[in-house]
Amino acid sequence: MLSLRHTIAADLRTQITTGHLKAGARLPSEPKLAAQYKVSTPTLRSALALLQAEGLIEKIHGKGNFVRHPLRRLTYTEGHLAPDADLHVTIRTTNLRARGDLIPLLKVPSCTPLTEFLCLTHQGERPHSLARIYVPRDLEPAELPWPRHGRAETREVVTARLPTPEEASALRLSTTLAVLAITRVSADVTGRVIELARLILPGDRAEALFTTHHTIEERRTEG
Structure with a gap:
């Protein structure tokens, strides 16, 4: 069974890879996402950290989390x-x-x-x-x-x-x-x-x- 952070990361990953969340788009604020998924803010941040490590999103200090443009590997x-x-x-x-x-x-x-x-x-x-x-x-x-x-x-x-x-x-x-x-x-x-x-x-x-x-x-x- 997937943990909460992996479940959240999987859902956001699907939204990004299917184009529902497009490159450059700003994600909802962390408190809003935490409320949406009914989890604590630390759990939500842990899920976002997984996507950051995969290069799918980036956190810009003072602005929020954004979907990254595809990187040429x-x-x-x-x-x-x-x-x-x-x-x-x-x-x-x-x-x-x-x-x-x-x-x-x-x-x-x-x-x-x-x-x-x-x-x-x-x-x-x-x-x-x-x-x-x-x-x-x-x-x-x-x-x-x-x-x-x-x-x-x-x-x-x-x-x-x-x-x-x-x-x-x-x-x-x-x-x-x-x-x-x-x-x-x-x-x-x-x-x-x-x-x-x-x-x-x-x-x-x-x-x-x-x-x-x-x-x-x-x-x-x-x-």
Whole structure:
């Protein structure tokens, strides 16, 4: 049996997906919705939070809850976002030294000179993803740090979590909306780490796709 918040969310979701509630429309006030569904305001807000996490509605402080315009969902695969035709990137570079968990991830001594690339990707006017890319200073590329040549191995770790206040501000997200946090470490043929990337993708507009290629060996049967 569905809980009250899931029942309310399901009803509002149906109204949105069928067009009864159109993109840009303002929902009735939270007290009115709570009275309509005969639930407490906290229960109603819990139901709305489910729809916010799905990207169906957004809460604008001081104005209310609105049906969001459909978001174009992008796919992260093999180190890139696709499709990328509508994306543009702003980049800020900073020189710093390896500290904290950058040391074991990059496999460098403490205080090793690094270059940090802070990359904010936009889809139209909307921020889409955030990346911090770290490269040892002696390997600093002349251009954008991807795609990097000489990669022999790339390891990625994907986790789902809530955004930090800084991430939520940069991506214009609610702090209750989960993000995909991807840590990507690339090494060359000698095992030296040549790049560390930390990517933040909003959960309501991105998905990660991983493809595994298997080598099938043919065995000959001797007669």
